[in-house]
Amino acid sequence: MKKIAVKTTSKNYEIFIGEGLSRKFDFDPIAHKREIFLIIDKNVPEKTIEDLKKNLKSSFPKRIVEKKIFASEKNKNLTYVSKIYDFMLNKKLGRDCLVIGLGGGITCDVAGFISATYLRGVEFLLLPTTLLAQVDASIGGKTGVNHKGFKNMIGAFYQPSLVIVDSSTLKSLPKKEVLCGLVEVIKHGIILDNKFFSWIEKNAINLKKLKISSIEYAIKKSIEIKAKVVSEDEKEKGLRAILNFGHTFGHAIETAGENKLYTHGEAVALGMLAASNLSENISDLSNLEIARIKNLLVKLGIRTSLKKKIDANSLIKLMESDKKKDKGIINFITIEKIGRAKIQKVKDKKLISKVINKTFSYS
Ligand SMILES: NC(=O)c1ccc[n+]([C@@H]2O[C@H](COP(=O)([O-])OP(=O)(O)OC[C@H]3O[C@@H](n4cnc5c(N)ncnc54)[C@H](O)[C@@H]3O)[C@@H](O)[C@H]2O)c1
Numbered sequence: 531m532k533k534i535a536v537k538t539t540s541k542n543y544e545i546f547i548g549e550g551l552s553r554k555f556d557f558d559p560i561a562h563k564r565e566i567f568l569i570i571d572k573n574v575p576e577k578t579i580e581d582l583k584k585n586l587k588s589s590f591p592k593r594i595v596e597k598k599i600f601a602s603e604k605n606k607n608l609t610y611v612s613k614i615y616d617f618m619l620n621k622k623l624g625r626d627c628l629v630i631g632l633g634g635g636i637t638c639d640v641a642g643f644i645s646a647t648y649l650r651g652v653e654f655l656l657l658p659t660t661l662l663a664q665v666d667a668s669i670g671g672k673t674g675v676n677h678k679g680f681k682n683m684i685g686a687f688y689q690p691s692l693v694i695v696d697s698s699t700l701k702s703l704p705k706k707e708v709l710c711g712l713v714e715v716i717k718h719g720i721i722l723d724n725k726f727f728s729w730i731e732k733n734a735i736n737l738k739k740l741k742i743s744s745i746e747y748a749i750k751k752s753i754e755i756k757a758k759v760v761s762e763d764e765k766e767k768g769l770r771a772i773l774n775f776g777h778t779f780g781h782a783i784e785t786a787g788e789n790k791l792y793t794h795g796e797a798v799a800l801g802m803l804a805a806s807n808l809s810e811n812i813s814d815l816s817n818l819e820i821a822r823i824k825n826l827l828v829k830l831g832i833r834t835s836l837k838k839k840i841d842a843n844s845l846i847k848l849m850e851s852d853k854k855k856d857k858g859i860i861n862f863i864t865i866e867k868i869g870r871a872k873i874q875k876v877k878d879k880k881l882i883s884k885v886i887n888k889t890f891s892y893s
Pocket of ligand 1: 603606634663666667671
């Protein structure tokens with residue numbers, strides 16, 4: 531079992547990584563005599579849910595209450611969350627209850643947001659079950675829901691008490707979801723760790739096959755990178771924004787595809803290519819490094835072209851309505867080289883348009 535410490539201004543906590551932790555982790559210190567509220571993604575295999583519940587029961591909690599949720603971007607909203615508050619109130623869950631989120635990034639964001647707001651805040655922990663949630667969404671305390679068609683518009687910074695990454699939960703994950711997680715793993719290498727990026731290049735096939743030693747190493751490295759950024763800038767006043775590399779373009783591509791045409795990972799991968807081409811123009815990123823990023827995506831079988839043509843101006847408009855916009859100027863994360871990212875404010879719409887047209891062929 532691997533352990534990583536996360537230190538933030540609001541809270542310090544630990545993340546554990548290992549195979550079979552839902553079944554084996556010692557919950558005694560946190561679950562004993564507590565009221566537990568499990569928020570479970572209904573696509574998590576029954577075996578994992580049963581293992582976790584059996585394990586929790588061995589810590590003699592006061593009561594375990596569970597709610598299965600249908601995790602989708604459409605449901606990730608205040609109306610859905612409100613139904614969960616009603617359920618919790620009906621079950622008379624008090625401020626001393628412990629919320630446990632078991633599922634992918636949507637479940638982690640929703641469980642975190644409910645914990646931040648129910649009775650002005652209750653303790654929570656996360657057991658992320660998608661690769662994306664294990665390397666990204668469960669780390670760093672960003673919680674929230676979508677609002678009026680925009681992603682994660684309403685939310686709170688609220689840290690969990692513990693994150694438990696059971697790598698065996700990945701076995702049931704559809705391949706396209708594995709790829710989504712790998713895109714974020716690659717992003718972590720691109721923004722802060724050149725050596726890790728080279729390691730991913732060498733181990734791409736093992737990662738795709740979910741070879742346990744490789745995937746656990748990639749999860750650990752990713753968490754360390756994200757935890758380091760979050761501990762320096764918990765509330766995204768500056769540095770934390772580098773984690774959005776590829777996401778400004780990516781979110782706009784997702785919205786342009788009505789959140790159906792592309793998976794989040796596909797959109798972010800396309801966004802990373804656009805951000806790399808922008809970096810060539812304004813941060814002197816070499817062609818060689820752009821080719822390394824594209825080749826790695828191709829090697830993993832991640833799409834590098836659009837499915838449907840998008841007009842550059844429409845994409846820019848969507849980026850302007852993203853919450854990362856700052857008085858008409860769009861904030862982009864660019865890289866000078868693999869492993870070194872920076873935040874750039876870009877006013878020049880012609881340049882952005884040129885980059886979009888250069889990056890996106892479609893097939
Ligand atoms: N808070 C953050 O810092 C942060 C960071 C990145 C992404 N996010 C959010 O995370 C969400 C995306 O997360 P995601 O990609 O995990 O999506 P998700 O939660 O929708 O999970 C993807 C799919 O996998 C299913 N699933 C989950 N675990 C499974 C398992 N073990 N076996 C089989 N199927 C399983 C889910 O039901 C869903 O259909 C987005 O809403 C995004 O905004 C948040």
